[in-house]
Amino acid sequence: MVKIKEPENNVKLPLSRPIIGVAGKTGLWRTMRPIVNNEKCTSCFQCEIYCPVNVIRVEPKLGVTIDYDYCKGCGICEDVCPRSAIIMIPEIGE
Amino acid sequence: MSKKIALTGNYAIAYAVKLAKPDVIAAYPITPQSPIVEKLAEMIESGELKASMIRVESEHSALAACFGAAVAGARVFTATSSQGLLYMHEVVHWASRARIPMVMAVVSRTINTPWNIWPDHSDFVDQRDTGWIMAYAMDNQEAFDLTLQAFKISEDPSVYLPVMVGIEGFILSHTAMPVEIPDEKLVDDWLGERTQPYVIDGLEPKGLGPLTLPEDTEDIFYGIQLAMENSKRVIKSVDSEYGKLFGREYGGLISCYYCNNAKYIAIALGSWTGDLIEAVNTLREEGYPIGVIRVRFYRPFPREDLWEVLRGAKGVFVFDRAISFGAWGPLFTDLVAGLIQYTNKLPIIVNIVAGIAGVHVSAEDFHNMLLSLINRVESGLEHGYFDWVRIRR
Amino acid sequence: MLYEILFYGRGGQGAVTASHILVQAAIYENKYGQGFPFFSAERRGAPVTAYARISDKPILRRGVFSKADLVVVFDHRLIQLGLLKKVLIKNNGILIVNARGAEISRNHINVEGKVHVYAVDATKIAEELGLIVAGWPVVNTAMLGAIVRALPILSIQSVEKAIIEYLGPRIGESNREAASRAYKELVYLGEV
Structure with missing residues (x-):
């Protein structure tokens, strides 16, 4: 069995752990905003699978939700949606 | 119960590894290292050793496999020589910079080309710049002891660096000598279970070696330098506790022979120091005040210990069994750099490179060289010098 | 006192193993030893050189030597090949040959002074004890018995014990017997 013990003297290790928002609110980088038409959505999960920053959730009953705090507006979800249920519109701010 | 048997240097290392109870061994065959992992494979086959042997297609993969297993929490071992070591060089850096404890045996053999299987360093x-702790043995018993100690040093939380243990090919690797194997239970209690700073085993998501900004990266590397300094204390305490338990203590980072009141000191690394000590025995009988320092640990470089012994010396003769082409021997470079941390008045330091590509340097050869060096210093040589002595019979 | 012993044999006759067994025997008498081959590529049938050092003190010197206290020849035809000319047998040194009776002339060897020559028919002993590996009589253990008879630096009991330890009880026993027989059958041929 292996015993885990922190190195002495608080030395840094070349390790990373996944956390939300490691690069800040990346939603502020967005110039185009994805908008979902849940009536066209067939819950195929393509947008959730392809989203490079993991901010899309598909819930069969509730439809598609996007976390706009971290969505960078790349448009991949629009591109992969087979039903054109996602469209990109210019970002106008909150 | 401890037991004394005739073992080659390679088998001595294999027996030490067996006692350390590794989980994973991966290696690729190369002369003169192969008998180490062949022996370990036999031990696994017969059930004496419960470990996984990963067969790989190259040395690069051998160390990569060990690295991956070690990151996941396994005690690992590999061994190589010469071209194999050069081929795995990239991964050698990975292990130390990731602060992953592991042990590798290096059975020295010179570097191609031409094809040559004989040893130099x-x-x-x-x-030397890889961030590994680097130890070198003088005989098979020390090869055994250092290999076992390497696991202890490597897994110390103030160190967490990989350790390589060197022996000269053939001169030790294929030569049978008496080796005492300590009691298994005693070793188990002393070495204990594997310790490491983190594991990546899938239970908690982690990334190893992500893109890291210059300042953070520098901090990580600075930690290796600190760990090297810490390791000096650990190496010495492991040496002395091992001595108390198993009866053999070597003096820490260096071993000294006849150093008290020595006006002249010869310095070397590895098994040819045996021939050097024998030459110094003779010179002592002939009335020359000369001693020998054997460097056991090349990294961390033992500058404090060397300074303590050399501070009163008139002449220092550094024998290097390696050459930095266009410059001189690496031990000499490090020694001079180490000593000027303490003084601006260096003793006369001479660097002799010899024994390259497996050329045998006998006790008589050392005697002749030392005698002529002493005479040069006595007759008013004011500066050190460098010479590559090619012995021909 | 340090003794340096040279073995001349052919690949497959067990010269290197013999040097290792001698070290094991030294351990039983609290002595020190080194046993090693010439560091090169060994092939079955090719001339092979092995080396041993035995001493009552730790041995510091390493590597090959070309001046010996005792030279053992596993195949007497190697002498005619002129191989022994490459080494110097020390004054009052010993030469042991595996042969029924050997004609050794000073032309074939390189000696510092006088040399004491011994012979033993180790091939016959090996054949009679069934010590044949891949068609070759393995004479190394018989020659070990002869060595400690001619140069009593270690007892025959230690050598026999070392043979069993090194080779294991199954094949060790007939090899032990070979050493014991050669110890008794060694013949002194005189000074050369």
Whole structure:
């Protein structure tokens, strides 16, 4: 069995752990905003699978939700949606 | 119960590894290292050793496999020589910079080309900037002891660096000598279970070696330098506790012979120091005040210990079994750099490079060289000098 | 006192193993030893050189030597090949040959002074004890018995014990017997 013990003297290790928002609110980088038409959505999960920053959730009953705090507006979800249920519109701010 | 048997240097290392109870061994065959992992494979086959042997297609993969297993929490071992070590060089850096404890045996053999299987230290010293702790043995018993100690040093939380243990090919690797194997239970209690700073085993998501900004990266590397300094204390305490438990203590980072009141000191690394000590025995009988320092640990470089012994010396003769082409021997470079941390008045330091590519340097050869060096210093040589002595019979 | 012993044999006759067994025997008498081959590529049938050092003190010197206290020849035809000319047998040194009776002339060897020559028919002993590996009589253990008879630096009991330890009880026993027989059958041929 292996015993885990922190190195002495608080030395840094070349390790990373996944956390939300490691690069800040990346939603502020967005110039185009994805908008979902849940009536066209067939819950195929393509947008959730392809989203490079993991901010899309598909819930069969509730439809598609996007976390706009971290969505960078790349448009991949629009591109992969087979039903054109996602469209990109210019970002106008909150 | 401890037991004394005739073992080659390779088998001595294999028996030490067996006692350390590794989980994973991966290696690729190369002369003169192969008998180490062949022996370990036999031990696994017969059930004496419960470990996984990963067969790989190259040395690069051998160390990569060990690295991956070690990151996941396994005690690992590999061994190589010469071209194999050079081929795995990239991964050698990975292990130390990731602060992953592991042990590797380096059975020294010179570097191609031309094809040559005989030993010098060029493959070993070539690894000096990798962040590994680097130890070198003088006989098979020490090869055994150092290999076992390497696991303890490597897994110390104030160190967490990989350790390589060097022996000269053939001169030790294929030569049978008496080796005492300590009691298994005693070793188990002393070495204990594997310790490491983190594991990546899938239970908690983690990334190893992500893109890291210059300042953070520098901090990580600075930690290796600190760990090297810490390791000096650990190496010494492991040496002395091992001595108390198993009866053999070597003096820490260096071993000294006849150093008290020595006006002249010869310095060397590895098994040819045996011939050097024998030459110094004779010179002592002939009335010359000369001693020998054997460097046991090349990294961390034992500058404090060397300074303590050399501060009163008139002449220092450094024998290097490796050459940095266009410059001189690596031990000499490090020694001079180490000593000027303490003084601006260096003793006369001479660097002799010899024994390259497996050329045998006998006790008589050392006697002749030392005698002529002493005479040069006595007749008013004011500066050190460098010479590559090619012995021909 | 340090003794340096040279073995001349052919690949497959067990010269290197013999040097290792001698070290094991030294351990039983609290002595020190080194046993090693010439560091090169060994092939079955090719001339092979092995080396041993035995001493009552730790041995510091390493590597090959070309001046010996005792030279053992596993195949007497190697002498005619002129191989022994490459080494110097020390004054009052010993030469042991595996042969029924050997004609050794000073032309074939390189000696410092006088040399004591011994012979033993180790091939016959090996054949009679069934010590044949891949068609070759393995004479190494018989020659070990002869060595400690001619140069009593270690007892025959230690050598026999070392043979069993090194080779294991199954094949060790007939090899032990070979050493014991050669110890008794060694013949002194005189000074050369």
